[in-house]
Amino acid sequence: MNTRVPQQQRGIQTKQQIIEAAMRLFSQKGFHGTNTKEIARAAGVATGCFYAYFGDKKAVFMEALTLYFAQFHQIAQEQIARLSTAGAGQKPFFKEMIRSFLKAHGVFKDFHHELTAMYYTDPAVLQLVAAYDAACIGYISRYLTGIQAQLRVTDLEAAAKVVYWSIHSVVDAIAFTAAPNEAQLVDALADMIESYLFAPSGTPAAQGVRPDDSLSPGG
Amino acid sequence: MNTRVPQQQRGIQTKQQIIEAAMRLFSQKGFHGTNTKEIARAAGVATGCFYAYFGDKKAVFMEALTLYFAQFHQIAQEQIARLSTAGAGQKPFFKEMIRSFLKAHGVFKDFHHELTAMYYTDPAVLQLVAAYDAACIGYISRYLTGIQAQLRVTDLEAAAKVVYWSIHSVVDAIAFTAAPNEAQLVDALADMIESYLFAPSGTPAAQGVRPDDSLSPGG
Amino acid sequence: MNTRVPQQQRGIQTKQQIIEAAMRLFSQKGFHGTNTKEIARAAGVATGCFYAYFGDKKAVFMEALTLYFAQFHQIAQEQIARLSTAGAGQKPFFKEMIRSFLKAHGVFKDFHHELTAMYYTDPAVLQLVAAYDAACIGYISRYLTGIQAQLRVTDLEAAAKVVYWSIHSVVDAIAFTAAPNEAQLVDALADMIESYLFAPSGTPAAQGVRPDDSLSPGG
Amino acid sequence: MNTRVPQQQRGIQTKQQIIEAAMRLFSQKGFHGTNTKEIARAAGVATGCFYAYFGDKKAVFMEALTLYFAQFHQIAQEQIARLSTAGAGQKPFFKEMIRSFLKAHGVFKDFHHELTAMYYTDPAVLQLVAAYDAACIGYISRYLTGIQAQLRVTDLEAAAKVVYWSIHSVVDAIAFTAAPNEAQLVDALADMIESYLFAPSGTPAAQGVRPDDSLSPGG
DNA sequence: TATGAATGAGACTTCATTCAT
DNA sequence: CATGAATGAAGTCTCATTCAT
Numbered sequence: 031m032n033t034r035v036p037q038q039q040r041g042i043q044t045k046q047q048i049i050e051a052a053m054r055l056f057s058q059k060g061f062h063g064t065n066t067k068e069i070a071r072a073a074g075v076a077t078g079c080f081y082a083y084f085g086d087k088k089a090v091f092m093e094a095l096t097l098y099f100a101q102f103h104q105i106a107q108e109q110i111a112r113l114s115t116a117g118a119g120q121k122p123f124f125k126e127m128i129r130s131f132l133k134a135h136g137v138f139k140d141f142h143h144e145l146t147a148m149y150y151t152d153p154a155v156l157q158l159v160a161a162y163d164a165a166c167i168g169y170i171s172r173y174l175t176g177i178q179a180q181l182r183v184t185d186l187e188a189a190a191k192v193v194y195w196s197i198h199s200v201v202d203a204i205a206f207t208a209a210p211n212e213a214q215l216v217d218a219l220a221d222m223i224e225s226y227l228f229a230p231s232g233t234p235a236a237q238g239v240r241p242d243d244s245l246s247p248g249g
Numbered sequence: 250m251n252t253r254v255p256q257q258q259r260g261i262q263t264k265q266q267i268i269e270a271a272m273r274l275f276s277q278k279g280f281h282g283t284n285t286k287e288i289a290r291a292a293g294v295a296t297g298c299f300y301a302y303f304g305d306k307k308a309v310f311m312e313a314l315t316l317y318f319a320q321f322h323q324i325a326q327e328q329i330a331r332l333s334t335a336g337a338g339q340k341p342f343f344k345e346m347i348r349s350f351l352k353a354h355g356v357f358k359d360f361h362h363e364l365t366a367m368y369y370t371d372p373a374v375l376q377l378v379a380a381y382d383a384a385c386i387g388y389i390s391r392y393l394t395g396i397q398a399q400l401r402v403t404d405l406e407a408a409a410k411v412v413y414w415s416i417h418s419v420v421d422a423i424a425f426t427a428a429p430n431e432a433q434l435v436d437a438l439a440d441m442i443e444s445y446l447f448a449p450s451g452t453p454a455a456q457g458v459r460p461d462d463s464l465s466p467g468g
Numbered sequence: 469m470n471t472r473v474p475q476q477q478r479g480i481q482t483k484q485q486i487i488e489a490a491m492r493l494f495s496q497k498g499f500h501g502t503n504t505k506e507i508a509r510a511a512g513v514a515t516g517c518f519y520a521y522f523g524d525k526k527a528v529f530m531e532a533l534t535l536y537f538a539q540f541h542q543i544a545q546e547q548i549a550r551l552s553t554a555g556a557g558q559k560p561f562f563k564e565m566i567r568s569f570l571k572a573h574g575v576f577k578d579f580h581h582e583l584t585a586m587y588y589t590d591p592a593v594l595q596l597v598a599a600y601d602a603a604c605i606g607y608i609s610r611y612l613t614g615i616q617a618q619l620r621v622t623d624l625e626a627a628a629k630v631v632y633w634s635i636h637s638v639v640d641a642i643a644f645t646a647a648p649n650e651a652q653l654v655d656a657l658a659d660m661i662e663s664y665l666f667a668p669s670g671t672p673a674a675q676g677v678r679p680d681d682s683l684s685p686g687g
Numbered sequence: 688m689n690t691r692v693p694q695q696q697r698g699i700q701t702k703q704q705i706i707e708a709a710m711r712l713f714s715q716k717g718f719h720g721t722n723t724k725e726i727a728r729a730a731g732v733a734t735g736c737f738y739a740y741f742g743d744k745k746a747v748f749m750e751a752l753t754l755y756f757a758q759f760h761q762i763a764q765e766q767i768a769r770l771s772t773a774g775a776g777q778k779p780f781f782k783e784m785i786r787s788f789l790k791a792h793g794v795f796k797d798f799h800h801e802l803t804a805m806y807y808t809d810p811a812v813l814q815l816v817a818a819y820d821a822a823c824i825g826y827i828s829r830y831l832t833g834i835q836a837q838l839r840v841t842d843l844e845a846a847a848k849v850v851y852w853s854i855h856s857v858v859d860a861i862a863f864t865a866a867p868n869e870a871q872l873v874d875a876l877a878d879m880i881e882s883y884l885f886a887p888s889g890t891p892a893a894q895g896v897r898p899d900d901s902l903s904p905g906g
Numbered sequence: 907t908a909t910g911a912a913t914g915a916g917a918c919t920t921c922a923t924t925c926a927t
Numbered sequence: 928c929a930t931g932a933a934t935g936a937a938g939t940c941t942c943a944t945t946c947a948t
Contacts, residue, residue, distance in 0.1 A: 034928085038928095040928090044928095044929095060370045062281050065920080066923080067922090070931095076929060077922095077931065078924080079930075080923095081924080086922075087922070087923095144369065146369050147367070147368075147370050149366075150366045151279045151366050185433055187430070187433075188433040188434055188437040189437055191434060191437070192434065192441055193441075195415070195419045195421075196415040196418065196441070200410075200411055200414045206369075211407065215407055215410060217404075218402070218408055218411045219411050222411055222412075223441070225401075225444045226441035230449060253910085255910095255911085257909085259910095259911065260912095263911075263912085284938055284939080285938080285939065285940080286938080286939090295912060295913045296913085296915095296940085297913060297914065297915095297942075298912055300940060300941075301912080306938095306939080472931085472932080474931095475930090476930085476932070479931080482932075482933085503916080504917080504918065504919085514933060514934045514935055515935065516919085516921075516934060524918075582807065584803070584807055585804040585805070585808050586804070588800035588803050588863075589800075589801075625868070625871075626868065626871040626874070629875070630857055633860050634856065634879070637853065637856030638852045640856075641852050644807075649844070652842055652845040653848060655845070656842060656848070656849045657849050660882075660883035663882045663883045664879035664882045664883060691907090697907095722941085733908060733910055734909080734911090735909060735911095735946080738943090743943075743944080744943070
């Protein structure tokens with residue numbers, strides 16, 4: 031039987047409830063540890079109803095995933111837009127970006143992990159995630175292109191990737207291990223990215239670098 | 250009944266065969282996509298024999314994991330030892346390290362991914378992996394301490410972590426997406442790490458940095 | 469997942485069918501000789517359906533047991549009520565009781581034996597059976613208290629137990645071995661119980677006792 | 688492969704060890720709850736060795752059973768012999784008999800229960816047990832025949848059976864429930880049997896009967 | 907002969923999915 | 928549209944028994 035596309039208000043709401051319940055359960059117990067009956071019950075509907083809206087269990091996961099990414103994209107885009115216009119080349123840019131990621135991570139932390147697990151396991155998930163990663167890298171790449179003049183690196187493609195993956199993994203490590211020294215790690219990460227991207231400002235000022243101001247022009 | 254501890258030569262061999270078959274299958278089809286019957290058959294033994302050696306499916310996974318890490322550790326340690334003595338502070342160190350990781354990754358590439366998937370799902374796996382990560386970070390940290398004089402960073406703990414996670418994720422991205430521009434990414438990553446860790450060598454030579462030789466003394 | 473509590477008519481009927489099929493099979497082939505697949509098939513449902521209603525094989529057994537005892541109790545209580553009011557102290561009481569037991573036994577004879585087997589093996593069964601035995605002994609005890617004046621025994625508790633167990637085992641022996649001399653055994657058993665409980669009616673009439681009328685008053 | 692009949696001292700001892708281990712385990716965990724590996728280990732031999740001496744798991748059970756009965760028989764026979772010659776018609780006979788049974792029961796109490804469970808389940812066990820029961824009934828029957836003159840009952844066959852089963856079940860109840868009022872139950876049981884079998888001794892002395900001496904002549 | 911490793915049928919159980927009401 | 932009962936394939940695990948050494 032084909033999947034139902036809800037037409038009425040009620041149907042749309044039901045579908046939404048199912049997605050939310052599924053996300054909650056996947057986050058708590060993982061995809062493999064959650065069964066459709068549980069999802070249905072948590073959503074307050076009958077088992078059969080689940081299959082009226084979703085072709086199979088993976089379908090909810092994918093839909094939840096799409097939603098999840100949409101939110102990420104939105105946050106990221108807003109961030110980029112804000113920072114880009116606020117004055118291109120402002121160095122706090124990356125620190126802000128890291129904080130953005132951290133925050134976004136926090137919202138659906140556990141779902142993010144389940145997602146990562148599926149990523150390596152399921153091609154469809156991989157594709158979705160890869161698209162998202164590519165988009166993020168694209169943002170960074172465009173940003174770098176915009177401030178190319180200030181940079182010491184030349185291969186902007188590679189730089190964007192390296193920067194993205196570094197942020198990605200450090201943020202993940204922070205979020206997952208609930209690192210107590212979060213602030214230092216964020217500082218160190220931002221410092222690394224900035225040391226890498228930006229040319230030292232002409233003077234040998236780099237000694238005694240302190241993460242935040244080391245690159246402030248004024249030098 | 251408890252797990253069998255092989256007492257005859259034959260038993261030891263059988264157990265080894267099972268572990269190998271399991272790793273192969275987990276890598277190909279994932280943990281959840283592999284069943285114990287398949288593992289047994291792939292190892293050339295009967296189902297029951299599997300359970301003589303392993304309490305359940307996860308038990309093989311954990312044992313395989315332990316083995317896998319033991320190899321990683323060994324490779325890493327050898328590498329560190331070799332590089333450290335070869336001339337402390339030689340800058341190719343990190344590039345070498347990245348290549349090491351890439352190589353190690355390559356050996357059991359798919360198993361590594363299955364592992365990552367389990368990492369987020371299973372506490373026991375998490376623990377094992379966390380221990381491994383901590384060990385790696387420890388290596389780096391000790392290395393940095395050894396060459397502290399040459400460094401621009403001061404919080405070596407944080408630096409070691411940031412460096413480790415960056416390498417980890419970039420290597421993973423390279424390995425998983427079979428990036429065609431592997432060389433550039435490795436260069437960029439090494440460049441980032443070095444820019445971050447090392448003080449520009451006194452002269453304003455940092456301009457026009459080229460990854461490999463930029464830091465070679467002689468400057 | 470938890471056991472289903474049938475909410476539709478169909479569900480209630482299915483559960484009943486499963487219990488009946490299980491009782492039939494347990495009686496024929498014993499608890500250990502019957503598997504859940506067979507039970508499901510005999511009930512005309514799928515294997516999984518069995519587990520929707522019962523957590524495991526023992527659960528059906530226990531539920532069947534409870535049902536079985538409920539019927540026993542009902543028969544016994546009716547019997548007691550009828551005989552007690554029909555004229556307290558009428559001696560055919562015990563003969564009637566024996567016949568009751570025999571009849572009740574006959575209905576689910578084989579199930580009774582499987583039950584006895586489980587009794588010694590499973591604590592939960594033991595508990596249920598012990599409760600039933602205690603209830604039966606309670607009936608007899610109360611009956612004896614009611615006719616205390618006519619009795620030669622004084623420790624009514626002990627008497628009730630001894631009488632109950634004697635009936636129990638003789639009835640069991642009769643039912644299980646399909647003794648050809650059932651009538652004689654019943655007579656002998658009733659005679660034994662009555663000789664024990666009731667004082668000889670004043671005269672030395674006890675010689676040449678014939679089971680049935682030996683104790684009829686009026687000697 | 689055929690079962691080995693031990694020829695050497697060592698073999699005989701091994702077989703004995705296996706039987707003992709099996710009895711112990713069957714008593715503790717039941718026939719179905721014990722596996723051959725456990726038996727072998729408890730006996731201090733290898734799994735395969737078990738099958739050198741016994742065709743299958745049931746075979747040990749049967750052999751243990753036979754041994755168990757042999758002991759019972761011996762005790763019973765000695766008892767009968769002793770009492771019979773000590774003065775036929777001595778009334779303490781049945782009380783002694785009950786005590787004998789209780790003692791015999793106590794020795795292998797748990798094995799006895801496992802046996803009862805198997806009895807209803809396995810034809811071979813049934814046959815063995817039935818033979819044993821018949822033998823016991825035979826003893827009683829012969830005893831009764833010997834003192835026929837003193838008895839009020841005439842159908843000695845039926846009487847023997849009723850008496851045997853009563854003793855059997857009351858003893859079982861005592862042993863299994865560890866009844867605190869064991870003494871009273873034994874008294875009551877003996878009283879019942881004696882009231883049943885023996886004619887009141889000529890005088891209307893039966894009033895105020897006390898189990899032990901009520902029937903002593905010369906009263 | 908003893909050892910303990912190996913066998914494999916079969917038991918129990920779960921759950922994604924379909925169906926009757 | 929919703930409900931919850933039913934399906935049955937597939938997976939996990941056990942254990943009586945056989946076999947290689």
